[in-house]
Structure formats: structure tokens, C-alpha cells
Amino acid sequence: MPLLFQWQVNGEDHILSVNTIRKALNEVIEAAQLTHAAGELLDYQPHDFRRMFITDAIMNGLPPHIAQVIAGHDDINTTMHYNAVYPSAAIAAHQAFIARRRSLRPGEEYRVPTSEEWDAFLGHFERRKLSLGTCGRSFGSECVHEHACVRCAMLRVDPHERPRLEEIRVNLIARIAEAHREGWLGEVDGLSVSLAAAEDKLAQLDAEQDRRSAAVDLGLPSFPKVAGRVSDRPHVW
Structure with missing residues (x-):
């Protein structure tokens, strides 16, 4: 067993x-x-030893959510009740844990970046701005789709740019019809992929709009509504 x-x-x-x-x-x-x-x-x-183990583990830097998994608790608050330490002691133990982790990592990761590196970092976010929205690729990575942004899953379309995306969709349909007339089958395949991607982006915008419209705005009570209430309870002087 x-x-x-x-x-x-x-x-x-x-x-x-x-x-x-x-x-x-x-x-x-x-x-x-x-x-x-x-x-x-x-x-x-016998149950006291669970408390001892969790307390000792957290005091030595074990993250509380890991202790929760080891103890088999459904709620992390149960784990923290087992942890018989004051918050200040837990904070100090966590800071010591972070210090130990940093001491094991290369010092190169904690140096001050150069001006060129900082400019490159800021420039990355500038290059993510597109006509249809924002590119979500991570820092230091190149565009893997050769800037065919409509096809790229990393493109986050701005809802305000929906008319531009609809124009692209109409243009793609016209170009596919032209390619069919001229017998450009290679163009048909490529343009069809772009058309499917454009329609998928429009569907994403529709889904986002439906999600936002489904939310119920409870609003905030105005002062006249609050001040205008009358109580029937007798005053006690």
C-alpha cells in the first residue's frame, strides 16, 4: 500500500x-x-507534523502554492492556516528565497542595459503597431509570416479598424474572381488563404462585440437617488 x-x-x-x-x-x-x-x-x-512540514518548507522558500499541492489542499487558505508563521516572517523567507535564486543565475542577467539595448527594446513595441491593430510577437523575435499580417494569428485587430478589414475582404474576393477568370490557379490558392484569415479576424471581432454587449451595466447610483430616500423609522434622540 x-x-x-x-x-x-x-x-x-x-x-x-x-x-x-x-x-x-x-x-x-x-x-x-x-x-x-x-x-x-x-x-x-500525528496531524501536527503536517503543520511542521508546511511551516518549515515555506520558511525555507517553498512557494505556498507548491506547498498546497504537496499537502493536497483544495484551498490555499487552508495551507496558509497550516503555516504557523507571521506574515513578516513569510515575506522575509520569500525574499531570502529570491536572493538565493538570483545568486545562482548569471550576473549578466541583472546588469544595467546599454542605451542601444534599451532603444531596441522600445523600438520593438513601435514596430508592433500595424494598420489593422497590434502584432503580438514577443521581443527579439522576427516576423515569421513575412509581414502577411492578415494571415498571422498574432495580429490583434483594433475594432476601430473593422472598415479597413472589410475593404481588404472585398478586395480579396474581387482578386480571387479575377484570378479565376485569368486561370491563375496559384493566385487563387494564396488569395483564398488570405480571405479565410480575413473572415476569421472579422468573426473574432464579432465574438468580442457579442461578449461586450452581453455584459450587464449595473451603473452607479447618483446622489439625488441616494439623498432622496426617506426612512419611516422613528428618530431616537
Whole structure:
């Protein structure tokens, strides 16, 4: 059995009862004469060791959400109740954990960027601005679609640019019809891909508009509505 406390009885594995574990624990405490400040023997329950483990793990830098997974808690608040430390101690332990992580990483990652590197970083965001919206590619990456932005999944279309996107769609339909008339089958294939991408972008805009329109605006009460209310309760002077 995948259990920590078990023993064999008549050749079969059996789980130890809580009372058996508690009795063995008390015998160990008595034999070791473990006492608290008042001189009396310590009183431990088996469940206390979960609290000890979680407290010690978080104090040594284990993120609380990882401790939650290890303990099998559905709610992280349960884990934090197990963690018998004050918030200031938890913050200090987390800061120490971050300091240890940084000490293990190359110092090159924490140097001050040069002017050229900073300009390149800012320029990346300038180059993401497109006529139809914004390109979502990450810093330091090149355009993998050769600037065929309508086809690119990283293009985030600005809703205000919907008329421009509709013009592109109409233009693509006309070009596909021309290609069919002239027998340019290669052009038909390429333009059809662009047309499908444009229609997909329009569908995304429609879905976003539907999502926004479905939201219910509760509004805020104006002062006259609040001040104009009258209470029938008698005044107590």
C-alpha cells in the first residue's frame, strides 16, 4: 500500500490506526523526555507534523502554492492556516528565497542595459503597431509570416479598424474572381488563404462585440437617488 505508516499482520499489509501512532509518539516523547518551557512533556498529535512540514518548507522558500499541492489542499487558505508563521516572517523567507535564486543565475542577467539595448527594446513595441491593430510577437523575435499580417494569428485587430478589414475582404474576393477568370490557379490558392484569415479576424471581432454587449451595466447610483430616500423609522434622540 502507498502509505507511510503500515505494518504486516499474518503476512498482510495493514494500515496503522491513529491511536497506535499516537501511542507510539507519546512513548518516544516520554523516552526522550521532550518537555516545553513549563517542564511538562510535549503533547503531539500525528496531524501536527503536517503543520511542521508546511511551516518549515515555506520558511525555507517553498512557494505556498507548491506547498498546497504537496499537502493536497483544495484551498490555499487552508495551507496558509497550516503555516504557523507571521506574515513578516513569510515575506522575509520569500525574499531570502529570491536572493538565493538570483545568486545562482548569471550576473549578466541583472546588469544595467546599454542605451542601444534599451532603444531596441522600445523600438520593438513601435514596430508592433500595424494598420489593422497590434502584432503580438514577443521581443527579439522576427516576423515569421513575412509581414502577411492578415494571415498571422498574432495580429490583434483594433475594432476601430473593422472598415479597413472589410475593404481588404472585398478586395480579396474581387482578386480571387479575377484570378479565376485569368486561370491563375496559384493566385487563387494564396488569395483564398488570405480571405479565410480575413473572415476569421472579422468573426473574432464579432465574438468580442457579442461578449461586450452581453455584459450587464449595473451603473452607479447618483446622489439625488441616494439623498432622496426617506426612512419611516422613528428618530431616537
